[in-house]
Amino acid sequence: MSTSSNGRIATNPSTSIDWEKLGFKERDVNGLVRVTYKNGQWGALEVSKDSHLNVHAAAPCLNYGQQAFEGIKAFRTASGSVRVFRPQENWARMNLSARMASMPELPEELFLQAIKVAVALNLEYVPPYKKNASGGALYIRPLLLATGPMLMLGSPDEFTFLVWVTPVGSLYGSGADIPAVDGFVLDTFDRTAPMGTGHTKLGGNYAPVFAPTAAAKKQGYPITLHLDSASHTYVDEFSTSNALAVQKDGEQVTLVVPDSTSILRSVTKISVVDIADKLCGWKVDLRQVAFDELKQNKFVEFMAAGTAAGITPVRSMSYNSHKPQLVHDKLSRDGPKYTFPSDNEVKRIDFGDGQTAGECARRLFDELTSYQCGDQPDKFGWLWPE
Numbered sequence: 026m027s028t029s030s031n032g033r034i035a036t037n038p039s040t041s042i043d044w045e046k047l048g049f050k051e052r053d054v055n056g057l058v059r060v061t062y063k064n065g066q067w068g069a070l071e072v073s074k075d076s077h078l079n080v081h082a083a084a085p086c087l088n089y090g091q092q093a094f095e096g097i098k099a100f101r102t103a104s105g106s107v108r109v110f111r112p113q114e115n116w117a118r119m120n121l122s123a124r125m126a127s128m129p130e131l132p133e134e135l136f137l138q139a140i141k142v143a144v145a146l147n148l149e150y151v152p153p154y155k156k157n158a159s160g161g162a163l164y165i166r167p168l169l170l171a172t173g174p175m176l177m178l179g180s181p182d183e184f185t186f187l188v189w190v191t192p193v194g195s196l197y198g199s200g201a202d203i204p205a206v207d208g209f210v211l212d213t214f215d216r217t218a219p220m221g222t223g224h225t226k227l228g229g230n231y232a233p234v235f236a237p238t239a240a241a242k243k244q245g246y247p248i249t250l251h252l253d254s255a256s257h258t259y260v261d262e263f264s265t266s267n268a269l270a271v272q273k274d275g276e277q278v279t280l281v282v283p284d285s286t287s288i289l290r291s292v293t294k295i296s297v298v299d300i301a302d303k304l305c306g307w308k309v310d311l312r313q314v315a316f317d318e319l320k321q322n323k324f325v326e327f328m329a330a331g332t333a334a335g336i337t338p339v340r341s342m343s344y345n346s347h348k349p350q351l352v353h354d355k356l357s358r359d360g361p362k363y364t365f366p367s368d369n370e371v372k373r374i375d376f377g378d379g380q381t382a383g384e385c386a387r388r389l390f391d392e393l394t395s396y397q398c399g400d401q402p403d404k405f406g407w408l409w410p411e
C-alpha cells in the first residue's frame with residue numbers, strides 16, 4: 026500500500042492478473058460486503074470473504090425474481106488513487122427498482138458506505154490507470170435480494186443488500202482501439218411490457234434476453250437492440266445498454282437520445298449528454314426514434330452507452346426484412362420457437378464507414394474516460410469520494 030500525491034491511500038494493482046486481457050468476467054477477489062434488513066430496519070455492514078450466500082430455498086429472490094441489481098465502476102487515477110463514478114445515481118436507481126419490486130429502500134449513506142468498504146477491501150483489483158484502451162475498471166455490483174422465506178406472493182421479513190466486485194475490461198472486444206460492433210434487432214422478442222419494468226434494473230428484465238442474444242451472437246452480432254414492445258416501431262434500448270444516435274447537418278452535430286418509458290436511466294448516457302451539451306457544443310435531442318430513421322440513413326453514428334458497455338460504437342445494425350414470425354403452437358409443450366432469419370432475409374444498415382468507431386463516439390469515449398480516470402478537473406462533480 027502507498028500514499029498517492031493527494032494523500033489518498035493507494036494499493037498497487039495485483040501482479041497476478043494480466044491487465045491487458047481482462048475481458049468481462051467474474052474473478053475471485055478478497056470478499057464482499059453485506060447488510061441484512063430485519064424487523065423493519067437495516068443492520069450493520071458485514072464483510073465476508075466467501076462469495077457464496079446461504080439463502081433459504083423459499084426466498085422470493087430465488088422463486089419469484091424479487092431482486093434488483095446495479096452496475097458501477099471504480100477507476101484508478103494517474104496518481105494511483107481510486108475513485109468511483111457517480112454511485113449516487115445508482116443509489117437512486119436501485120431504490121426505484123426496490124419500489125417497483127416491493128423491497129425496502131436503502132439509505133444513501135448505507136449504500137455509499139457499502140461501496141466504499143467493498144472497494145477498499147479489493148483495492149488491488151482496481152486495474153492500473155488507463156492500462157487498457159477499451160476499458161479497465163473495478164466493476165461494482167450492488168444486489169438487493171428478498172432472502173426471507175415466503176411462499177405467498179408478497180414481501181418477506183428479511184432482505185439482503187450486498188456489494189460484490191470484480192475487475193473488468195470492455196464488455197465488447199478487447200485491444201488497443203475502441204471496439205466497433207455489429208448489432209441485430211430482436212424483433213420476435215420483447216424485452217419488457219409497454220407499461221412494465223423496463224425502466225428498472227430487475228433481473229427479470231435480463232434472463233429472458235439470454236437465448237435470443239446468444240442466437241444473434243452466434244450469427245456474428247455481439248449486440249442486440251429492442252424496439253418498443255407496443256408497436257415494434259421505435260428504438261428502446263440494447264439488451265445490455267442504452268442506445269444513442271448522431272445526426273449531422275453541415276457542421277451542426279446532434280446527439281439523438283431515444284425517449285421511452287421502458288428504458289433504464291443509464292448513468293453513462295446522462296453523463297455523455299452533459300459532455301455533448303456542455304463540452305462539445307452539440308445539440309441534444311431527446312425524442313422517440315423510429316427504427317425507420319435508421320433504415321433511411323438519417324444517422325451517421327449509432328452507439329451503446331452503459332456502465333459495462335461504456336461507449337461502444339455500433340458500426341452496423343442488421344434486421345429481419347421479412348415480417349418476423351414467432352412460431353407459437355399454444356398447445357405444444359415446447360412453447361414458441363425462435364429461429365434466426367436466413368441470410369437473404371437479413372438487411373444491414375452501415376454507420377459511417379461500417380468498420381471503425383465514428384468521430385463523435387470517439388470524442389464521447391475520450392471525454393468520458395478522461396473524467397472517469399481523473400485526468401480533468403472534476404467540473405461535474407462525478408467522482409466519489411470527492
Ligand code: COI
Binds near residue numbers: 095097331332333334
Ligand atoms: C451494466 O452495464 O452495469 C449492466 O448491468 C449491464 C449488464 C449486461 C452487464
